[in-house]
Amino acid sequence: MNLLKGLPLALSLLLPLAGQATTDARLQTVMQKVQAGEPVTLATVGGSITTGYAAQPPRERGWAAQLASALGPGVRLVNAGVSGTDSAAGVQRLQSQVLDAAPDLVIVEFGVNDQWLDPAVRGSSYEAILRKLLTAPKPPAVVVLGLTQQGNQPRDAVDLQLRLAAHYGVTALDFGRWMQARVDAGQERWADLHDEPVHPNALGHQRIAKALTQLLSDAARGPVAAPAPLPAPLFGRAHEFTQLLMGDTLAPYAQHGFARGGEVHPEWPDQKPGWVTRADDAEAHFLVHGAEIAVFHAENEQFRNLEARVDDGPWVTLRGQVPERRGYLGWHYTVVGRDIEPTAHLLHVRVKRDEWQGSGRPASLLAVMSAGVYPATERRSDFIPRALPGPLVAPDDAHLRWSGRIGTNTRGKLLAWSGSELRARFTGRQLGLSFETAHWGTSHFTVEIDGRRHWLAAPGQSATDWQLREPLTDGEHTLRLVKRTEASMAETTFLGLRLAPGGRLLAPPPARRMKLAFYGDSITAGACNGDLGTDQYDDLYFHDGTRAYGALTAERLGADYVGIAVSGIGITATWGDLLMPQVWNRVAPRLDAPVAPADPQEPDVVLLNLGQNDHGFPASKGQHIAPDFAPRYLAFVRQLRGRYPHAKLVLLAGGMTAWKDEPAIPRALAQAVATLRGEGDARVWTYTFQAFAYAHPRIDVHAQMADELTRFLQTEVLK
Structure with missing residues (x-):
């Protein structure tokens, strides 16, 4: 039976539309289709209350199912409720679980779970859900369902959500207000709707469905407001641009002590296991992107705590050991890095050394959720x-x-x-x-x-x-x-x-004790090292020479860094117009650039990493590396020695795969070292990186290369 028909207007007026004098035109259109018996897809997205928790059976007697039944047989329900998720996790699953179903009407419910979400996150994440719905190729009608815990408290999250509903001109149900009015009139008791403070019982679900039915009845008639242009965001746009790493995409670039496994959210479709450990010293490291990095993880009385940080930021506890979650799992979105530069980062996770050390209890993480993976048009400089x-x-x-x-x-x-x-x-x-x-x-x-x-x-x-x-x-x-x-x-x-007026320069920072100079190609330049996806040269924001292996190595050794590197360049072949021997000693990689004067401080170590393009460019044309690569490589090393007579020289190979594909490259390095040492030059070494990538290495590979090179320099060259 269609419960919208014959509903007394006086009863429907008990429910204000969040202060709106008119109805959202999209919502009225949908409700007129419902009344006409036309097919309509209703999607609901929220936490455990949306799943129907505490109603038996939940998916059949929860408020979403009752509402769909009340609207009539033409309504198809897509229930995207996932217990324990808030709007920060909800925006990550919105496309696959809601928008891909092409809904006509979406009801958004995160009032209770967002109350536990980090207050610095909840505005942006909830707003992003509304904006993504309203800017979809086929925008659905949207209703904000503001639920509170028993007694209509606390209201911080709900009040924020109602404010956003008004800002975007979408219809909202303040259920706490609706229910409180009935309590004040002596018609209901809050205690009847809840058997515990958080989740409504069967009667509670029935009342939520009833209030929504009244709301939608009002929407089917009365004055209409045409959809207005999308207003400017109140809380920024970070959560409109997200990255979700889980299952196969949640792959650490380095780890020990962790294994695939752990608790998988039983209500999240197609989720795969994350990573789990019982070892006290387990750690895992991930390549991530964005301006906000968070870990989604399980919690109850049986788990141990993890801790995590982004790059070299502060360690943040991932609280898995939660005694009040006795006998059942909870799920939490814990922010590890916030307001960081919206680029590539390294996420480091380890078991926390606390009172649970040695307990053998598991610690696990299920997903990494990032926000602020902005396109170029949305990046904001400081x-x-x-x-x-x-x-x-x-x-x-x-x-x-x-x-x-x-x-x-x-x-x-x-x-x-x-x-x-x-x-x-x-x-x-x-x-x-x-x-x-x-x-x-x-x-x-x-x-x-x-x-x-x-x-x-x-x-x-x-x-x-x-x-x-x-x-x-x-x-x-x-x-x-x-x-x-x-x-x-x-x-x-x-x-x-x-x-600033009154500001002044102070004595300069102290000089660093050491200096490293690197000569190389795109690997040394850090080309593509922050790219998300395939290599690209259109947006150079993500190409960061300060996070390339050479700069990282210098930083770890407390040394000044000189980076003379050009993408595509080689000694015998180049993807561009110039070879390294033509520009290596200039102030810029141009033939008209002047030769740099002698260094006031000669580098302690000079490192050379070339050969990738000497192989790659001719290989792209079906040709072999130049037959005279070895003598021309040695000649260039002699040029370096001429400019730096006292420096230690390290001839490098790797970061990409040319040295694996072309035996002439490692052979040339070995011959150069043997020749120079045979001539009495003992200050020359060669090193081949074990870390590599088939495309340009990202910052995770650069970090591993820096680890390798730092160890090699400390144990073999600088000792």
Whole structure:
């Protein structure tokens, strides 16, 4: 029977539409189809209350099933309730479990579970669900169902959700208000609807279905508001752009002590096991992307705790040991990294050393959920294009410390090679940086202030001033500005920096004790190392030379870094126009660029990693590596020795597969070392990386390469 027909208007008016004077046109259209008996798909998405928990049987007597039955036989129900999930997990499954079903009407219920969700997350994640529904190719009508626990408290999450419903002009049911009105009128008791504080019982589900039925009846008639343009978001757009790693895609690049397994959410379709361990020293490391990284994991009285961090951030406890979850599983979305740069990161997970050490209890993780995997149009830099008032501190000021191969021109310091670095100390609450494009392209920089990484892009245009968006605290600050875009893609002139009124430069940071210089190709340049998916050169934001293996190795050894690397370049073959012997000693990879003057401080170690393109370019044409590769390689090593007579030389192979595919490459390295040592030059070594990738290595492979190289330098070269 269709319960919408014949419902008294006076009864329906007990339910306000979240203060709306008109009905959403999409919702009225859907309800008119329902009344006409036309086929309609109703989708419900939420947590355990949406699954029908505490109604028996849940999927048949829960509020969603009762509502679908009340609407009539033409309504097909897609129940995407998953117990223990909040809107942060809900947005991750929205496409596959809701939108792929092409629903006409979607009811969103996360009021109870979002109350336990991190308050810093719940606004963005719930808003993302509404925005993704309203911007779908076939936007459904949307109803926000605001449920609370017994007694209509607490209301923080529900009030936020109702605010978002009003902002987007969608119909909402404040069930707590609806029920409280009936309680105040002496018609109901909250205690009758719940056998425990959280989940409504069978009668509670019946009342939720009844209130929704009344709401939809009102929507079928009355004045209509046409769909308005989508308003600006209240909480940002991070959770509209997500990445979900689970099952086969949740694959650590390194781990020990973990095994496939652990509890799989029984209500999440097509979920595969995550990772589980009983070892005290287990750890796992994952390549992830985004501005917010969270771990989705099980919890009850039987589990142990894990802890995790993103990159070198603080360790965050993943609370698996929850005594109040006695006899049943709970699920939790724990944020590990928040407000980080929206790029590639490394997630590190380990068993927490706590009172459960040695207990043999399991610890597990099911999925990694990321938000803020932004497209280029949505990325927001921490700098805005605006000049601070006041004088410009010249780039050759004695208080500024430079490292890398830095050029000069009539305007300032030429920053071509990735890894070119400025360090300084200053006072004041503001910082401004001034750039001018020297040659083509956008240069991306990492601007590290007091240890926190910021991102800045100096576009290919005339001089531009940039101001840090948010003010700093009072007191002293440290600055580290590093160019991360490789030289062949963009060159920039640094014109100087500006400080807040009253701010001043302090004595420069102390010099580093050691210096490493790396010569190489795209591997050394860090090309594609932050790409999500296939290699690409259209968006160089994700190509970060500061996270390539050479820069990482220098950082781990506390050394200055010089990175002379060009994508596609080789000694005998190139994908571009130039060979390394033509540009290796210049301030930029151009034939018209001047030769760099002798280094004021000769590098302690010079490392060479070439050969990938000497093999790869001819191989792409069905040809073999140049027959004279070995003597030309040796000749270039002699050029390096001529410029750096006292440095230790390390000839590298690897990061990609050329050395595996072409035996001439490792053979040439071995011959070069043998020749030089035979001539009395004992300060030369060779090393082949075990870590590699078939495409350009990502930051996980670079991290492993840096681990290898750091150990080799410490044990063999620097001892």
